[in-house]
Amino acid sequence: MSLEFIPQVPRLKSSVNKNLPEYKENVLEWQTLVEELHERLEEALYQGKPKHIATHIKRGQLLDEDSPFLELCPLAGWGQDDMTTGGSNVAGIGLVCGVETMVVASVPTLAGGAMNEASVLKGERIGAIVRENRLPVINLTQSAGANLEQQFKVFHRGGAGFMRQARLSKSGVPTCTVVFGSSTAGGAYTPGMSDYIIMNQAQVFLGGPPLVQMATGEIVDAETLGGADMHSRKSGVSDQLALDEYDAILKAREWMSRLNWQKKGTLPSLHLKGTIEEPFYDPEELLGIVSANIRVPFDILEVIARLVDGSRFLNFKPLYGPNLVCGWANIHGIPVGILANNNVIFPPEANKATQFIQLCNMKNTPLLYLQNITGFMVGAKAEQEGIIKAGSRFINAVSNSQVPAITIVMGASYGAGNYAMCGRAYEPRFLFSWPNSRCSVMGAEQLSGVLDTVMRQAAKRSGETIDEEKAAQRKQLFSMMVEGTSNVYYTSSRLIDDGVIDPRDTRNVIGFCLSVVYNNKVEGGNIYGVSRM
Incomplete structure (x- = not known):
């Protein structure tokens, strides 16, 4: 059959009226929420007091300039005592010589880049993203090691970061560390455990001159003890000696360009060819469609129409279990199976979801969960209809699904509904929240x-x-x-999500994440454990 006779997936029809008072009120409320989000993210950009930054620049070092990449967990530690917003580092996925790469950069002007509890928790999450998605890593390091005032919170869990580096190397996922300044104790093991080390105006040692003098009586200067030149010429710790920061970054890019890195998953041809249809409806309209108040319902199909390519969506069982929308679409040319809440989950919704997840596993199609869920239906009628059985099958399917999952929390995320819609505990590859969202056992x-x-x-x-x-x-x-x-900034601070995003950025965030998951094989499998019929 020639392509001209292949039927096209129908385009969703929108009934949004931008002249309605409710639409205009929603836009105004969302503008306030988005402004608050940007204020919080602005706080996450704080890199220390002006005098510390000035000293940093005098040493000939430059702070990282902005670059287009998907920042992860920027609000880790936000609003918590003895924490730094972002965990004293910046982490995200960007392109380096065309390769999707995890870049983690210390912020040395905050307590010398020392790791606090937020740093450790963020490191665990970043490590999971690297492992699951098979991402090469470039560390830009200048760290005083553990924050000694939080040694108990940092020492025990933080040490696992070096184990993760070792296991990454064993699995064939490469790591490169560029050392930009003094890196001590735990800060020395990050480069030490890396596959490749570049040093520039740096010192790396397990114990600095004061500790060495106290422990052994030896008086030695920092350069002799662990300087970049010494490590490049004598100890062999350094693989490349850079002239300055720009040269160090160039050498890191040269390293990446010689990896001959290949994705294990094969991206769909539409994505590779760039023949991607933008949504027929404007994503800007999301701010008028969805209320900032999560108690006010909205039609999830109107949201989907502004996320997927061409606003084209193949709805699965549209007349059965309508409170849960399931169906297939493309986002940035990549096929995805979507599960999206329109209301509370009854047995038909749970049954439909279970079958749909099975179909996506059979077709090796990644899953996208769009959460706005108060939970499963309760009451005598629901219990007699087998809500526990149906819900358990749903959660069984989510738990055993083998294709990558991405979750976006767009409103409420309560109770077992959070579990069924692939909340944090169910290990989606990525999870992002909108600024209006709430997550708790119930409202x-x-x-x-x-x-x-x-x-x-x-x-x-x-x-x-x-x-x-x-x-x-x-x-x-x-x-x-x-x-x-249950506030989104409270939960994001504690790594319940990978970041809070502007609704209008959702399509691009999902598209980027879908491309990233194809660094590994995208394969489905058997989703069945023992379940009650």
Whole structure:
């Protein structure tokens, strides 16, 4: 059959009216949320006090300039005591000589680039992304090692980072470290465990001159102990001696260009040819379609129409289990299976999702979960219809699915709905949140109400009298606590997602991530464990 006779996937029809007051109100509310997001990200760009930056520049070193790449976990540690926003490093995926590469750069003007608890947690997450997606790594290092004031929080878990480097090397995933300044103790092992080391105006030693003098009585200067020239000529720790930062970066690019790096997965031909159809509907309209208030429902098909190529979407079982939309589309020319919430999950929705995940595994198609979910339906009718059985099969399928998954939280992410829609615990390759989103066991109002009811039932059984004023205060305080801990910046600070993104950037973020996952093989498999029929 010639191509001209192959039917095209239908384009979604939009019913958005930009003149409606609700649309205009949504846009205004989202503008406030987006401004707040950019303020938070601006905080993450903080690289220390002006005097420390000035000293840094006087040494002939340059701070990293902005470059187009997907930054990951920029808000790690945000709002937490004794933490630095971003964990004292910048990490993201960008192109180096055409190769998708994880780049991790120390921020030496923040406590000498020393690692705190946020650094360790972020390092674990970055390591998982590198391993799962088979990404070469370039470290730009200048680090004082562990923050000694947080040694207990850093020492035990932080040491696993060197184990991860060793295992990456064994698996054939290369790492290169460019040392830009003094790197001590744990900061020395990052280059030491790398496949390739470039040094520039740097010192690398397990213990600096003061520690050496205290431990052995030897008085030695930093250059003799661990200078770049010494390591390049005598110890052999350094593989290349760079003239300056620009030369060091050039040498890192030369290293990358000689890797002959190949993706293990084969990207679809549409993506490779660049014949990509932009969405028929403007992604800017997302700010008017979705309410900033997660209690206000929206039509997920209107969102999908502004994310996928040509706004073309093949809807799977559209008349069955309509609260969960399932179907196939392309994003930046890459096929993807989409599961997206339109409301609470009933047994039909769970059954449909299970079958759909199986089909995507059979076709080796990555999965995209668009979360806006308050959970599974509760009540006598739902229980009698087998919501536990159906939900368990759904979660079984998500757990055993072998194709890569990407999750975007667009609103509520509550309870077992978070699990079924591939929340953090279910190990999606990437997970990003919109600024309006909330993640918790349930909403603050519902959770505080449940606890208040339980307390009243317990009091009734024991014959106690309720102090209504204290009960109301307790309920209000608990609701405020839940509201605070489910806030997107609270959860992002604790690495529940890989970053908070502007809704209008969602298509490009997903497209970039889809390309990245093809560094490894994209293969489905059997999704069945034991499940109740």
